[in-house]
Every structure is written in structure tokens, then in C-alpha cells.
Amino acid sequence: MLYRRFGRTELAMPVLSTGGMRYQDGWQDKPLDAVDPATTAMTRAVIERSMDVGITHVETARGYGPSERQLGTVLPELPRERLIVQTxxxxxxxxxxxxxxxxxxxxxxxxxxxxxxxVHGINNAAVLDRAMRPGGCVEAARAIQSSGRAGHIGFSTHAPTPDLLSALDADDRGFDYVNLHFYFIFQRHRTAIERAVARDMGTFIISPTDKGGMLYDPPEKLVGLCDPLHPIVFNDLWTLTQPGVHTLSVGAARPSDFDLHLEAVRILEAGDAEAVLAPIVQRLGDAMEQAIGERDPEAHGAGGLPEALAAPGGLNLPVMLWLRNLALGWDMTTYGKKRFNMLGGADHWFPGAKGDTLADVPESELAAAVAGSPHAASIPAYLRQSVELLAGEAEKRLSES
Structure with missing residues (x-):
């Protein structure tokens, strides 16, 4: 296993972390004796495998059903000096x-x-203000830290980049680390990674396999473009070669879920990453350019567009365009539909009105909203195509399913 200095925490962080979302028994908390014993046994097997391969960072959350309780049956038995535990x-x-x-x-x-x-889910300015207010939760977290019961204080976020940058700068004492989204298909937060590096913060990448493209069940076209690597291996390897990235979360539901991720680490350890990645990145860019005229799936939403809620009808125009491009360029339609149909139902975790309400927005308002984009003339048609390709039944966040 490779380890990296986790910013000013000075922790030796493994480049893979064990995430706590997928081995828990449902999304509602319950007493441990109500948890399926087979699920608790699987939790033990996952943690034991992670420790065997050197993945010493285990992260969970109070909101992950009985995950903390399940971990409580395993963690006290392990050498505490080897563990990095996050909740x-x-x-x-x-x-x-x-x-x-x-x-x-x-x-x-x-x-x-x-x-x-x-602090879990600082996803917009309102949540940030609530967290940072005098007598609020960040103040409480600092007091907990001073008491010795927590080593370092950070935050997790699904925020748009401007709000994320505000959160990185919000705490006068400085947050020690951040959990955020960043992977090959979603690079908009590169400026946030750079800001975190400048502040010597640890960076933890959330859900590279699921939110990073549902790569456990990739489309055939993506598999071919990533050959000879599995898309999971490609995405891990690419992300871990980006400056400032320290660790990726592996949401393991069973011990074998680590296998592909460990393959990426072996390539990284061998020093072969650049040679292996270059032709794959080239093919992916060529395929995207052939489909949409741009090599980057985020290109059409990269500048000059309002963020979610500021657009007419509250639509998340950059996300709608991004998902359309992923579907056209790399056949990521299943992923696109899953994410597109969460719009309007995921609150600040994935903001924006339901995408198919685009039909209710007057053309003049839409044209005015996108006028600052270099692609302004084409974007209304692209947005309509996004609806045609992806709109369907509403999807729920995992924690609500």
C-alpha cells in the first residue's frame, strides 16, 4: 500500500480508504441486535481485508444507518495505533x-x-452559514478537538465549486481536510483541490466508483476505451496521479470489492501510471470529440452559465449538459439517467429543479441565461437533447431509497 502525507494533519494516509456506506444494514439507524448478523459479519470481513492490505483509514458517518454500530463490533479489537478512524x-x-x-x-x-x-454535507452557502455561526457545530467540533476526542476537523461537501471555495476559506483556524468529489469525468473542482493544497489540507475523494460513473457496471464502449484497464482501475489511477489528491474512498460491500482498486495501486507503485494512462486518455478524448465536438464532457457548462437555482426555473444547466455529453461520448446513459432524474429530489446534495421542466422555461429567458457562454447559440438545443436522452422516473438519493 502507498501512503501520502494527509496535509497538515501529518497522518500517513493510505491512497485507498474504506468507506462506510455500502456494508451497512439499510439507511435507518437501528439497534445492533436488529442488524442482520450476516451483514455484521460482512462488515468484519471487509475491515479485516482492508487492514490485511494496508488500508488503515476507515470512514463512516452518523447518517449511514447502523454503520457506526457495526464498526463498533470490529474496531476496538484492532491495533488502535494502526487505525485512522473518521466519522x-x-x-x-x-x-x-x-x-x-x-x-x-x-x-x-x-x-x-x-x-x-x-461536518457532513456543507453543500451550499446557507448550510455553511449555519455551520459557522457562533455557538454552532464548527465551534463544537473545535471544542471536541481541544478535549482530545477528535484529532483533526474537516468537512464533506457536494457543493458547486464557488460554494466549495467559500467553505475552504470560511474557518479562521483552517479546516484540516476536505472530503469532495473529483475524478476523471468530473474535474470542475480542480481549483478547490489547488486551494486545499495551498492551505496544506488533506484531500479525500468521495465515491470515485459510484458517483464517478457507476463504474462497477460500465457500458461496453467505456470498457473498450479504457482497455487494457477496467474503468475502475483507470479512474483510480488517473485520480491518484492528480496533484493534491491524497486518498480515494472504496465503498466496499464485500472483501473482493478491493481487488480492482488494489490493481491501480500496484500500477502506481510500479511507476507505470503515465505510460498506461496516456493512450486511454487520448482515446477517451477522441471519442468525446467525435460525439460532441469537444474533448471534455464538462466543456459546454464550464463557463458563462448560472449555477443551479440561479438559472431560469432553478435548472442545473451545467449538470444537464455534462450528463448529456457523457451519454453521447462514452455511452454513459444509465449513469446519466440515474443522476439526471435525481434533480428536483435531492435538495442541496444534488441541487437543481427536475430537468424535464425545461419545457416550462420561456426560450427568451433561457437564451438570456446562457448568453455569457461561448456555446450560447447551441446550448438550448443541447439542453433539449439532454431531456430527450435522460428524463424519466424520479430517482432518490441512496440514503432515501
Missing amino acids: KIGPTDTAAEFTEHFEESLRRLRLDRVDLLA
């Missing part, structure tokens, strides 16, 4: 409530401290 707690109105939630998390984990504590 995440959603913003609360008061410091007392946040502290109460944290203390409950410690009881569930059966630990007396965690190494990393994140």
Missing part, C-alpha cells in the same frame, strides 16, 4: 446538539476518540 456528523443548530451527536457516535463506535471528524 461525519451533519450540521446542527447548536453546539450542544452537535456534541451530543458526536458522543453518541463514539458510543456506537466503542472508541474514546476519532482521528478525523467532519
Whole structure:
């Protein structure tokens, strides 16, 4: 296993982390004796495999059903000095409530401290303001840190880039690390990675396999373009070669889920990453250019467009264009439909009105909204094509399914 300095925390962070979303028994918390014993046994097997291969960072969240409770059956038995444990707690109105939630998390984990504590889901300016207010949850997190029960304080985010940059700069003491989205198909947050590096923060990449393209079930075209690598291996390898990236979350539901990710680490360790990646990146760019006239699936939404909620009808125009381009360029239609049909139902976790309401927006308003884009003349037609390709039944966030 490779390890990287996790910013100013000085932790030796493995380049792969064990995420806690996929081995839990449902999304609602429940007493441990109500959890399926087979699921708890699988949790143990996942953690034991991760430790065997040197993945010493385990992360979870208070909101991941009984995940903390399940981990509490395993973590106290492992050498504490080898473990880096992170949990995440959603913003609360008061410091007392946040502290109460944290203390409950410690009881569930059966630990007396965690190494990393994140404020979970600082996804827009309103949530950031709530977190940072005097007497709020960031203040509580700092007090917990001062007490020795948490080593370092960070935050997780699904925010648009401008709000993410604001969050990176919001805490006068400086957040120690950030959990954010960044992978080959979604590179908009590169400026945020650069900002985090400038502040010597740890960077943890959320869900590169699922949110990064549902790569556990990739389309045939993408498989061919990534050959000889599996798309999971390609995406891990590409992301881990980007400056400032420290670790990727592996949402393992079973011990074998680590296998492809470990293949990427072996290529990285061998020093072959650049030679292996270059022809694949070239083919992917060629295929995208042939389909949409641009090598980058984010190109049409990269500048001059309003972010979600600021656009007519509250539509998330950059995301609608991005998903259309992924479908056309790399046949990522299943992924595109999944994400497109979450719009309008995921609140600040994936903001924007339901995409098929584009038909309700007057053409004049849409034209005015996109006038600042270099692709302004074409974007209305591209947006309509996005609806035609991807609109369908509403999708829920995993935590609501």
C-alpha cells in the first residue's frame, strides 16, 4: 500500500480508504441486535481485508444507518495505533446538539476518540452559514478537538465549486481536510483541490466508483476505451496521479470489492501510471470529440452559465449538459439517467429543479441565461437533447431509497 502525507494533519494516509456506506444494514439507524448478523459479519470481513492490505483509514458517518454500530463490533479489537478512524456528523443548530451527536457516535463506535471528524454535507452557502455561526457545530467540533476526542476537523461537501471555495476559506483556524468529489469525468473542482493544497489540507475523494460513473457496471464502449484497464482501475489511477489528491474512498460491500482498486495501486507503485494512462486518455478524448465536438464532457457548462437555482426555473444547466455529453461520448446513459432524474429530489446534495421542466422555461429567458457562454447559440438545443436522452422516473438519493 502507498501512503501520502494527509496535509497538515501529518497522518500517513493510505491512497485507498474504506468507506462506510455500502456494508451497512439499510439507511435507518437501528439497534445492533436488529442488524442482520450476516451483514455484521460482512462488515468484519471487509475491515479485516482492508487492514490485511494496508488500508488503515476507515470512514463512516452518523447518517449511514447502523454503520457506526457495526464498526463498533470490529474496531476496538484492532491495533488502535494502526487505525485512522473518521466519522461525519451533519450540521446542527447548536453546539450542544452537535456534541451530543458526536458522543453518541463514539458510543456506537466503542472508541474514546476519532482521528478525523467532519461536518457532513456543507453543500451550499446557507448550510455553511449555519455551520459557522457562533455557538454552532464548527465551534463544537473545535471544542471536541481541544478535549482530545477528535484529532483533526474537516468537512464533506457536494457543493458547486464557488460554494466549495467559500467553505475552504470560511474557518479562521483552517479546516484540516476536505472530503469532495473529483475524478476523471468530473474535474470542475480542480481549483478547490489547488486551494486545499495551498492551505496544506488533506484531500479525500468521495465515491470515485459510484458517483464517478457507476463504474462497477460500465457500458461496453467505456470498457473498450479504457482497455487494457477496467474503468475502475483507470479512474483510480488517473485520480491518484492528480496533484493534491491524497486518498480515494472504496465503498466496499464485500472483501473482493478491493481487488480492482488494489490493481491501480500496484500500477502506481510500479511507476507505470503515465505510460498506461496516456493512450486511454487520448482515446477517451477522441471519442468525446467525435460525439460532441469537444474533448471534455464538462466543456459546454464550464463557463458563462448560472449555477443551479440561479438559472431560469432553478435548472442545473451545467449538470444537464455534462450528463448529456457523457451519454453521447462514452455511452454513459444509465449513469446519466440515474443522476439526471435525481434533480428536483435531492435538495442541496444534488441541487437543481427536475430537468424535464425545461419545457416550462420561456426560450427568451433561457437564451438570456446562457448568453455569457461561448456555446450560447447551441446550448438550448443541447439542453433539449439532454431531456430527450435522460428524463424519466424520479430517482432518490441512496440514503432515501
